[in-house]
Every structure is written in structure tokens, then in C-alpha cells.
Amino acid sequence: MMSPVAIAVLSVSMSADAFAAAIGRGAQHRPTVPQALRSGLVFGVIEAITPLIGFALGVAAAGFVAAIDHWIAFGLLGAVGAKMIWEALKREDEVEAAAPGGKAASRGLLALVATAVGTSIDAGAVGVGLALLDANIWLIAACIGFTTFALATLGLLVGKAAGTRLGKIVELIGGVALIALGLKILLEHLGVLAG
Numbered sequence: 001m002m003s004p005v006a007i008a009v010l011s012v013s014m015s016a017d018a019f020a021a022a023i024g025r026g027a028q029h030r031p032t033v034p035q036a037l038r039s040g041l042v043f044g045v046i047e048a049i050t051p052l053i054g055f056a057l058g059v060a061a062a063g064f065v066a067a068i069d070h071w072i073a074f075g076l077l078g079a080v081g082a083k084m085i086w087e088a089l090k091r092e093d094e095v096e097a098a099a100p101g102g103k104a105a106s107r108g109l110l111a112l113v114a115t116a117v118g119t120s121i122d123a124g125a126v127g128v129g130l131a132l133l134d135a136n137i138w139l140i141a142a143c144i145g146f147t148t149f150a151l152a153t154l155g156l157l158v159g160k161a162a163g164t165r166l167g168k169i170v171e172l173i174g175g176v177a178l179i180a181l182g183l184k185i186l187l188e189h190l191g192v193l194a195g
Contacts, residue, residue, distance in 0.1 A: 002135050006184070009177050010140065011147035014051075014126060016084060016174025017119035018043045022152040025115065026159020033157070039112055040153030046116040047123055048145025054127025055137040061128075070189030073129035077182030080122040084175030088168045120148075126178075133185065 002010070022043065025031075031039065123144060130137055187193040 002130075002133070002140070006181060007140055007143050009181055010126070011143040012151070013081070013084075013174040013177045013181070014047060014120075014123045014144045015148040015151040016171045017087075017122065018047060018116065018148045019151040019155040020088070020168065020171040021115050021119050022155030023159035023162075025112070026156035027162075028159075029156075030160045031156050036153050036156035036160075039156055040149045040151075042112055043116045043119070043152035044145045044147075044149025046113070047120045047148035048141045050117075050120040050124040051127030051130065051141050051144060052137060054124035054129075055131045055141075056127075057124075058128035058131025061131075070132075070186050073132050074182040074186035076125045076129040077178050077185070080125055081175040081178030081180075081182065083122065084171050084178065086175075088172035088175060129182075 022039070025039065026036070029035075127137065127141075130140060184193065
């Protein structure tokens with residue numbers, strides 16, 4: 001069972017990608033508060049659904065991997081964290097070059113949903129790991145969704161005022177936190193740390 005602190009760390013870490021993306025959207029689109037709330041809700045709902053999907057897949061496979069579940073959880077959280085750190089450290093020109101269609105593609109509801117799905121894929125992988133740990137997925141998904149809603153809304157408004165630099169820092173911190181959480185899970189299951 002995950003502690004409230006671990007759930008909070010996981011929720012904030014899973015929200016870091018959405019926060020960073022929201023800052024970029026806020027800098028581009030300059031949303032009003034109601035627009036930021038609606039966009040934040042899209043990010044939050046999608047971010048809450050993806051760990052549920054991953055959890056369902058993980059439950060289906062749990063019987064096959066019970067002996068190494070803590071290694072899988074560590075690997076998934078570590079990989080997601082490392083990807084977040086790599087994304088945070090990429091130069092801005094590399095990020096813009098990798099974006100399909102540039103700024104024109106980032107407008108509208110479809111682009112918002114695509115961005116939200118793109119930032120939530122990692123939560124699906126984390127959901128698989130949570131299934132192997134027999135965690136309370138409903139509580140965790142609700143926490144991740146609410147935290148993402150709040151941080152994405154805040155990110156849109158911060159981006160409107162401050163630009164994109166802050167999003168990279170938050171994404172870097174979120175990646176480090178996920179790796180640390182994965183390591184904690186592994187060490188607890190190996191008996192190195194008390195659970």
C-alpha cells in the first residue's frame with residue numbers, strides 16, 4: 001500500500017509533463033481564466049484515465065510476473081523519470097523541430113486533447129506498475145487527475161505571464177522524484193528499507 005506522501009509525489013510527478021506543456025500552450029495562446037480551467041480539466045481527466053488503463057493491463061499480467069513485480073515497477077518508474085529528465089534537458093530548438101506542424105498544429109480542441117494524451121502516456125506505464133503493487137488505483141487516479149487539473153490550469157496561466165522556462169524545471173524535478181519513488185519501492189520489496 002502506498003503512503004499518502006508517495007501518492008502525493010506520484011501525483012505531482014505525473015502532472016509535471018502536463019504542467020510543462022500547459023506553460024507552453026499558455027505562452028502561445030494567452031488564455032483567459034475560464035479557458036485555462038477548461039483546458040486544465042481536459043488534461044486532468046485524460047491523466048486520470050490513463051493509469052486506470054495501465055492498471056487494467058497490469059492486473060491481467062500480474063500473475064505472470066509476481067516474483068519480479070518490484071523490478072518491473074522500478075523499471076517503469078525509472079524509465080518514465082529518465083524520459084522526463086531527458087525532455088527537460090533538451091534544447092528549445094530541438095523541441096520545436098520535433099513538434100509536428102509547428103505552432104499551427106497546436107491550436108484547437110483536437111490539439112489540446114492530443115497534447116493531453118501525449119503527456120499522459122507515461123501515467124499508463126505507471127498504472128501497470130501500480131497493478132503489480134496492488135495499489136488503490138481509484139484513489140491514485142483521482143489524485144493524479146486532480147493534481148494535473150490544478151497544475152495544468154496554473155501552467156496555462158503562468159505560461160501566459162512568464163513563458164516556458166519554468167516548465168522545464170518542474171519536469172526535471174518530476175523525473176527525479178519518479179526515479180526516487182521507483183527506487184524506494186524496489187528497496188522496500190528487497191527488504192533494504194522498511195515499508
